[in-house]
Amino acid sequence: MPTIERKHVRRVSPLFVVFGLVFLFAAYNLLHMVMHNKGPNPGAAVTDALGMSDPVTGLRYHVAVTATDAPYSQWQCRIMYYWYKKVRDMPGSDMGNFTRILHSGRTDHLMEEMHTFVVDPLPDGLDRGYIVLNRPWAFVQWLESATIEEEYILMAEPDHIFVSPFPNLAKGSHPAGYPFFYIKPAEKAKIIRKFYPKEKGPLTDIDPIGNSPVIIQKSILEEIAPTWMNVSLRMKEDPETDKAFGWVLEMYGYAVASALHKVKHILRKDFMLQPPWDLEVGKSFIIHYTYGCDYSMKGELTYGKIGEWRFDKRSYLSGPPPRNLSLPPPGVPESVVQLVKMVNEATANIPKWETLNRS
Structure with missing residues (x-):
C-alpha cells in the first residue's frame, strides 16, 4: 500500500x-x-x-x-x-x-x-x-x-x-x-x-x-x-x-x-538536464522531460518528426503511459535511456498505475 x-x-x-x-x-x-x-x-x-x-x-x-x-x-x-x-x-x-x-x-x-x-x-x-x-x-x-x-x-x-x-x-x-x-x-x-x-x-x-x-x-x-x-x-x-x-x-x-x-x-x-539535447546524465540532479524524444531505429534523432521510436509526454494527455515502455534503440544517448528506465521503474511500482489517472 x-x-x-x-x-x-x-x-x-x-x-x-x-x-x-x-x-x-x-x-x-x-x-x-x-x-x-x-x-x-x-x-x-x-x-x-x-x-x-x-x-x-x-x-x-x-x-x-x-x-x-x-x-x-x-x-x-x-x-x-x-x-x-x-x-x-x-x-x-x-x-x-x-x-x-x-x-x-x-x-x-x-x-x-x-x-x-x-x-x-x-x-x-x-x-x-x-x-x-x-x-x-x-x-x-x-x-x-x-x-x-x-x-x-x-x-x-x-x-x-x-x-x-x-x-x-x-x-x-x-x-x-x-x-x-x-x-x-x-x-x-x-x-x-x-x-x-x-x-x-x-x-x-x-x-x-x-x-x-x-x-x-x-x-x-x-x-x-x-x-x-x-x-x-x-x-x-x-x-x-x-x-x-x-x-x-x-x-x-x-x-x-x-x-x-x-x-x-x-x-x-x-541542476538539471533536458533530453534529448543533453546527451549524458553526468552529475546532474534532475531530468526534465519537457521535450519529445524521437529517433530512428538506427538511433538517429528525428526531432520535429515522429520517430520510429519515441517518448513524448504529450502522447499521454488523457491518461498515463503504459508500464514497461520499450527501451530506445542502440545509439540513443544515455540521458534518454535513463529517462525511460526511470519512468518504467516508477510505473512498475506505483499501485493502480494504468487505471487511476484516466480522464
Whole structure:
C-alpha cells in the first residue's frame, strides 16, 4: 500500500481571490516606488566564480510542485513523487517535506497518495488559456496559508525526475537556479524594459532563469511571489509581450520579478538536464522531460518528426503511459535511456498505475 500522508486542504474563497488580486495590482505601483528608492543589495551579483561559501548543506528544503487535477498532470506527479521518496533519505540529500500545490480549486483522488494543498485558480478568463499563469498565484496562496517547516523551498515541476540526492544548492540568502538557453533578456530588451525600466538597472540584472528549478529561502520567495504574479499578468495583458514570450512568459515574469527585488541566483548547469539535447546524465540532479524524444531505429534523432521510436509526454494527455515502455534503440544517448528506465521503474511500482489517472 502507498504511504498515506496527512492532507492539508485549504480553500480560498473566490471573493478573496478577486479582492486579493485587486489589492496586489494596486500594491504593485507602491512596491515599484519603494524598490526604486532602495539601495542595491551588496551581495546581489552572485556567481560561483566569486568564491563564496559552499552551499548550505544540512539545511533542508521543502519540495513544492504546482499541478492541476488533469490526468496529464497527475501521472507526471506520481512519477515525480515516487523518485522524491526514493531519493529523499539517501546520503547527501537535504530534501525535506513535499507538497503538491493543486491549483484546480478542488480535491482529487491523489490526495491520499501525496501531501497536497488545494488553492484556487485565477478567476475565470484571467489566465487567457495559459494555464501556467496560475503557478505564481498558487505560490502566493500557499505561502500565505500553509505551514512550511523548512527555511528553504525547491520549486519543481511535475515533469521532473530526481536522478540523485542533492544538497541545498543555495548559498545563504542567494537562491540557486538553472540557466535556460532560451531565456535571453538582452535580446528582448525593448519588451523587457516595459517591466524593468532603465532606472532599475542593466538588463544583466535579470537572470536567464524560470522559477523552476530554484532553491530559495522561504522569506525571499514570500517577497518575490506577489511581484512575480503581477508582472506575469501584466505581460499576458500586453499583446506584444504575449506574442514574443509565448509559453515561456511566466518564466520571464519570475526572472524580472527577482531582479526587481535585487535577487540574483547562483546559476547551476548541473541542476538539471533536458533530453534529448543533453546527451549524458553526468552529475546532474534532475531530468526534465519537457521535450519529445524521437529517433530512428538506427538511433538517429528525428526531432520535429515522429520517430520510429519515441517518448513524448504529450502522447499521454488523457491518461498515463503504459508500464514497461520499450527501451530506445542502440545509439540513443544515455540521458534518454535513463529517462525511460526511470519512468518504467516508477510505473512498475506505483499501485493502480494504468487505471487511476484516466480522464
